[in-house]
Amino acid sequence: MAQVDRKQVKLHQGPHNDKARRLARQKLDTLLKLRDAASDPESRRHTVAGIIELYLRHASARYAERSLYERRLLLQDFAELHGWRHVNDRDCIPFHVTQWLDAHADWKSDWTRNNAVAVILRPFNWAARERLIAANPFRGVAHRPGDPRRPMTDGEFRSLLRAAARKRKFRPSGKKKPYPSDVKRRKRPSAGARFRELLVFLRFTGARPGEASRLRWEHVDLGAEVIRIPRHKTSKTQRVKKPRVIPLHPVVLKLLIVIKRRNEHATYVFLTQRGTLWNRCSLSLRLRRAREVAGIAADAKLSGLRSGFGTRSIINGVDLKTLAELMGHTTTRMTEHYLHLAGQREHLAAAMLRANAPGSAE
Numbered sequence: 053m054a055q056v057d058r059k060q061v062k063l064h065q066g067p068h069n070d071k072a073r074r075l076a077r078q079k080l081d082t083l084l085k086l087r088d089a090a091s092d093p094e095s096r097r098h099t100v101a102g103i104i105e106l107y108l109r110h111a112s113a114r115y116a117e118r119s120l121y122e123r124r125l126l127l128q129d130f131a132e133l134h135g136w137r138h139v140n141d142r143d144c145i146p147f148h149v150t151q152w153l154d155a156h157a158d159w160k161s162d163w164t165r166n167n168a169v170a171v172i173l174r175p176f177n178w179a180a181r182e183r184l185i186a187a188n189p190f191r192g193v194a195h196r197p198g199d200p201r202r203p204m205t206d207g208e209f210r211s212l213l214r215a216a217a218r219k220r221k222f223r224p225s226g227k228k229k230p231y232p233s234d235v236k237r238r239k240r241p242s243a244g245a246r247f248r249e250l251l252v253f254l255r256f257t258g259a260r261p262g263e264a265s266r267l268r269w270e271h272v273d274l275g276a277e278v279i280r281i282p283r284h285k286t287s288k289t290q291r292v293k294k295p296r297v298i299p300l301h302p303v304v305l306k307l308l309i310v311i312k313r314r315n316e317h318a319t320y321v322f323l324t325q326r327g328t329l330w331n332r333c334s335l336s337l338r339l340r341r342a343r344e345v346a347g348i349a350a351d352a353k354l355s356g357l358r359s360g361f362g363t364r365s366i367i368n369g370v371d372l373k374t375l376a377e378l379m380g381h382t383t384t385r386m387t388e389h390y391l392h393l394a395g396q397r398e399h400l401a402a403a404m405l406r407a408n409a410p411g412s413a414e
Contacts, residue, residue, distance in 0.1 A: 054080050082132050098185060100144060101135030104128075106184070107175035118262075118331065126171045139176070144189035149173075153195070162196050169195045203363045204356030208348050209255055215346035216244040216251065216338070241314070243325040247338045249307060250322050250330065254354060256301040258361030258379050261354045263296070265330040267321040274312070277305055296380045362390035 054061050054076075063076035104127045111120060130152055137143045149172055159165050176188040241249075253264050263281060271281050279298040300308070311321060322330055339354060358379070365375045372384040381387050 098139045098179070099135060100137045100139060101131045103139060103179045103184065104131050104135070104175050107178050110178065122332075123171050123174075126168055127175065130172050139179075139185050139189055142189075146190050146193040149190050149193045150195075166195055166197050169193055201353055201355055201359060202351065203360035204352050205360070208346075208352050209251070209357070209360075211346040211348055212251060212339075212342050212352075213248055215342040215348075216248045218244065218345060240325070243338070244342075246323070246325060247342070249311065250335075251357070252307055253304055253322070254357040255361070256304045257298050258358050258365075259298060260358060260380075261332075261335060265322060265335065268319055269312070269321060272308060272321065274300075274305065274308060297377070298380075299378075359390065362387065366390050 281296040376387040
């Protein structure tokens with residue numbers, strides 16, 4: 053451990069030997085080097101680490117805690133490799149971002165790599181807008197965007213529900229404590245059952261996984277059968293002040309009533325078996341296990357439930373303006389993404405019949 057700028061920092065974890073001391077020392081030297089490279093807003097010689105630090109101060113009050121935490125990890129990792137470089141001295145080129153990406157061979161997904169590049173470019177785009185630097189020196193990094201995520205089919209959804217309900221078998225690791233006979237054990241839903249509840253909610257509301265995992269009971273009005281989320285993705289990115297309104301389908305209303313009776317004093321609606329919040333890692337792990345049990349393709353994602361909601365709505369005749377309201381979009385520009393129905397011949401055939409229905413034109 054070490055104290056840098058009045059903060060305790062873990063330098064290394066593991067056995068105490070010469071290698072561990074050497075790695076800890078290298079980590080400390082890097083942290084001190086980054087601290088010394090921190091920029092003053094009035095300076096004309098900004099470093100990569102300094103721009104990142106200024107951006108994180110600016111973003112700390114504008115992003116959700118989880119989003120800021122994930123971005124900070126990526127930016128810190130990039131700064132440890134290139135933080136000492138001066139932005140205004142032609143010392144930074146797009147190759148440095150590519151080099152950083154190549155150092156992370158474990159990032160297999162194009163979505164992961166594309167997101168990492170976007171996170172790295174954001175501080176320097178912000179600094180250019182604020183006239184701290186002349187231009188983003190890393191602009192133009194060549195990276196392959198991820199393939200468009202497809203809607204999850206109803207068959208895949210049903211298979212996931214069945215797979216999530218199956219209990220995993222564990223070998224006994226020792227003798228269990230005898231449970232007192234005078235105390236009744238409360239039957240609590242398994243982790244799979246709680247994941248099923250989240251799947252059903254996403255399927256019938258079209259909500260974003262992040263909105264569902266952090267949904268509070270104070271946002272749910274069971275009497276009016278509606279959810280009102282004051283702070284949501286669109287309110288942050290588009291500066292929209294009105295809340296996100298989600299009408300409750302009868303299936304979702306019944307589900308929420310059951311959860312409310314079970315978690316009467318909880319703050320959040322959806323909790324894991326341990327009573328903690330679902331996060332990106334726990335959801336991803338649970339989904340991967342269910343896909344393996346069900347034999348479903350790896351490109352079936354939770355976001356596919358939202359895409360499936362949008363696609364189903366268009367097939368069933370919901371107009372774009374109404375669908376934009378249901379999905380929390382400010383305009384129909386984002387909602388038009390769900391018009392990619394060229395391969396769905398049944399929908400196009402039905403549309404052709406409606407277009408040529410008798411009385412449609414005089």
